[in-house]
Amino acid sequence: MIQSYPAVKQDSKGYNFGTFKGVMMPSLLTILGVVMYMRFGWVLGQVGLVSTIEIVLLSTSITFLTGLSLSALATNMNVGGGGAYYIISRSLGLETGAAIGIPLYFAQATGVSFYIVGFTETLLPMVKQNAWVMAQMQAYGIPEAWLPAILGLTTLVLLTLLAYISADLALKSQFLIFTLILASLLWIFTGKPPECPPEYAAVANDAIPQGSFWVVFAVFFPAVTGIEAGIAMSGDLKNPAKSLPLGTLGAILISLMIYLAIPIFLNYHIDNRNWLIHDKLILTQFTNVLDLPHWLNIVLLAIWGASISSAMGSLLGAPRTLQALAHDRVIPNWIGKGFGKNNEPRIATGFTFLVAATGILLGNLNAIAPVLSMFFLTSYCTLNLSAAFEGIVASPSWRPRFRVPWYISLAGALGCIFVMIQINFIATIVAVIICSSVYVLMQRRSIESRWGDVRAGLLMLGIRNAIYALQKRPYDEKTWKPNIMVLTDSPKARWYLVHLADALSHEKGFLTIAAIDTTPGISPEELLKKEKHIREELDEHDVSALVKVHHGTHVVPAIRELVRLYGFGPIVPNTILLGDTTEKHNFTEYARLIILLCQLKKNIIMVREGVTQPIFNRKPEILIWWRGWTQFAAFKLAIAYLLTQSEDWQGARIVLKSIVSTDEEASQQLDVMKNFIDHTRLEAEAEVVKAQAGTTVQQTIIRESQGANIVFLGIRPPLPDEDPEDYAQYYENLIKSTEGLPPTLFTLNSEDVEFRRIFQ
Structure with missing residues (x-):
């Protein structure tokens, strides 16, 4: 049973945002974004109402389970900057955190371009109809094919400048956008559906082949990954342990209700699949009692606002993930340098600008979406595994104020893996290879973390189960x-x-380096110091072994005592x-x-x-x-x-x-x-x-x-x-x-x- 308890106030640095402003609103603005407005009709037209609802429920269930795991993890630690990276690294270790954090950063940074490309898709038809703009482009010899990139890069520059100035100012601007989105949803649900244009009505529904469920799922899934925007602001929250669970789960549940309502509403009013698939702005054509010009269409304004706010949410979150990676010395420390009283990650924002600009130049929303889906699913899977492992190990330090059974988190992780394989098996392997490569690189760098993690508990649990099982099995010489056990005064x-x-x-076998110390009156601390020195010698020569220094008055009696007592269960030197x-x-x-x-x-x-x-x-x-x-x-x-x-x-x-x-x-x-x-x-x-x-x-x-x-x-x-x-x-x-x-x-x-x- 899932239980929630009041959170204890924690100190944090940064802006001290509350639950709504710091978590729920950025999450909702990213979730209720470009995919909802510009791809819901396409999803419905491709796979039909039943499969659309299945896609919504499956994708939201993964996000919801991840939200539960996140809530448990966030209420068990003092969450710093970096969001998902910070939580994973403090639970599964720095190597795993970096293996997920670096791809996650690129997913967040690419998400900026994803939302800006969606914005330019809606703006492009209007710009092309502007005779002055097109004349200026022709006068300067600028090809029309460059127009989407020019619009996207211009938007990116303006948003980056806003992010440079202040995250607080950027988030305050989102209150207006949030209001606009709510007004647009009211406009759609109370509006009058448009008439089907003749060019779309000419194609019968039966003539259109059914789309692939998993291909459509891959395009839609970024629509529910908005919780990353709220998680990434963890270092700027007044009380992360309270705000992250409430804000994240609240945003998921609200968006679920909206995501279920829109396809049902569209399916009821529009039955032409060809129209749904090809008209990206079909939701803007619902009319209301107000007779407003096209450029003042509330739905169109909401699409612009949602696209811009989603891009801004990722533009604020991605640099903070990069800043946290730099603070942990995963990447050069200077990249994470903070500026001003609120520790603004301006250098990291510059790097994010470059990554987002590259994504904008690709310019294809459907091509970017599956890449985002794969990396977000990888981070969600690891968040769920973190909570599952913590629950399985159940060490005394695991005392979350928001309790979630470990099998629920494990189900979330397995769901992520299943969906990744179904979307694209090759892409899943590539994602695993990338994450594994970063993990191996981090292991070779041997960066010593400043915190403990769950890995020791997992190893201890595995050893416990293995020893118990080994003890019950009959011995076989094969x-x-x-x-x-090596007996030596000094390995050197x-x-x-x-x-x-x-x-x-x-x-592959067990090896113990044992030394007998007969020094009169030697203290336990000195024996431990000698063990540490031997262990360092072994590490220098890349020898994997246990070390034991045993004290005794005489050598042979001391060896008798050591050999008799040393070992654990069936694991003893032979x-x-x-x-x-x-x-x-x-x-x-x-x-x-x-x-x-x-x-x-x-x-x-x-x-x-x-x-x-x-x-x-x-x-x-x-x-x-x-x-x-x-x-x-x-x-x-x-x-x-x-x-x-x-x-x-x-x-x-x-x-x-x-x-x-x-x-x-x-x-x-x-x-x-x-x-x-x-x-x-x-x-x-x-x-x-x-x-x-x-x-x-x-x-x-x-x-x-x-x-x-x-x-x-x-x-x-x-x-x-x-x-x-x-x-x-x-x-x-x-x-x-x-x-x-x-x-x-x-x-x-x-x-x-x-x-x-x-x-x-």
Whole structure:
């Protein structure tokens, strides 16, 4: 149920307009504009009364739903200048605001030309009948085809000068125009319908093909987009939270009643479709009791006034959108510079003049209208999504005084998308590409906004739902990926660990950089400062990872506590990546750490930098020493395969090598390994090495590993109840016996996962 509550007065800068003058009147004057007077007959003639009413109801329902969403958003924040852009950017973030705000500005600026072209269409026949004007044009050699552009540009210059002088003066002039429009509607509805001219009566209705519903809809839709004029004045309102909902919804409902009455009235009095389609000024031909000359026709004067006021409304609103974009540093700040005590955006008005002048030179009302429709629908869709997302997330900060259920706003957004696709699918894709391009550009510029937005809440909601769903699903080895935790004192000191972990996760798995701080008496603030410093280092290298600095008196107990407690629900590290140690006095502690990680069912990747340089003049080689198809071998293969999927290791050769004693064994082992590679669909090579007399297995491994970029070797898991001292002795032997190898990954999998199933 939609509820409304009294608004709290807010401070604002600018003119401090009230609801009627600042929102309702600009909105109504833009809605009841050129399309109503000059295209309603065309719409009725193209698709008939029933479809015309459907077009009115559909377009108005989208605007009404958007008005509801706007009302909720406006009563939940202190709305500044910029209208729809300001609201969207403060809700969905600066990038989304800019992605919509920049196209919206061009739509508003092009709207100026749209209304001026409509004005010149009505003025043109009268000017052409003026002999003096036509004689002067002929004397100066000005082609008659230039006349619409000359009239349009002259009108634009005069309106721009008025906007430069004062927005207040411009809005005050609109009171007279508003009165004139009301008088014209009274004139039409109480007037006598004209007789159908013979040139139109000669064509029967059945001979005229039915127009396309969506093409006609696209031409008509700008008639209901007048609420943008009121929204754009948000920074000049005395109380935006009160004025925006009341003024916007009031204007929509009043215009709906008028828009339903006009086609019914026309259909009742005029039944000739050919006349309705081709006579743009058919509403001016209704006569009344007053016998006035043609140039004093109240309907014609109202058309002029409505066209001029609609153009003025867009000419006032578009620069304020541009000014807000400049204030947020989306565009150069100097464009948004304000002048005078009321912060007039004169430079932005100059830019708007240039855009509008370009639109006037196009000179085709029906060509401009669909472009406006697409960009206005895009902004309406985003406004609705903003309110829907705020309602879905339902954070404590979402407390609008005008409450609208989130599904109503979502319906408005879906309605906009549906209508855009129906109007022109290609144009919809183009609009999406333009908005997406601006969004990506803004992301690359990394402008830090000065406000929070709903995106964090949306992400949190998505994470919550995903974790709950993940927790309920049975585990399957075929979806296994390493959730890596890198243990390091300082990422800078052992950056190769971070680089390797990033290559393994390659922005698809989870990666945590964890550090243990044993500094006595370190404060939580200092730990957070250290985390921030590590995060900055990662950002510099474009590494996506979580950061955790954990404090403990001793390293191994602190790691035990960290590994046990770190994570959320089913999202916990399953693989620990760490560097080796070659200092003998650390061997026992290191052995104790490996035993601990095995007890906690964590996979281990121990990295040792090589003392020899690998060969880089050929394709990178990943060498795996093979001792049969075991769980340990499957884990090594899984890690090696993930490594080849990263950008740095793309195209690397995976080579499986095995040591045999005889030529017969070599042939058999090679066949087994090739069959295995073919069965598992791995892009790998198999090689067999025959052990030489008088050399150990370790010596053979070192000799045959030269030239590889990275070598995979397994390490023995600790025995049950094995003492750390005993395992330290094994570790010492391992380090000594593998000296001279290229960079090596020693792997040990302890997780309760059937890794061989990954390759089935």
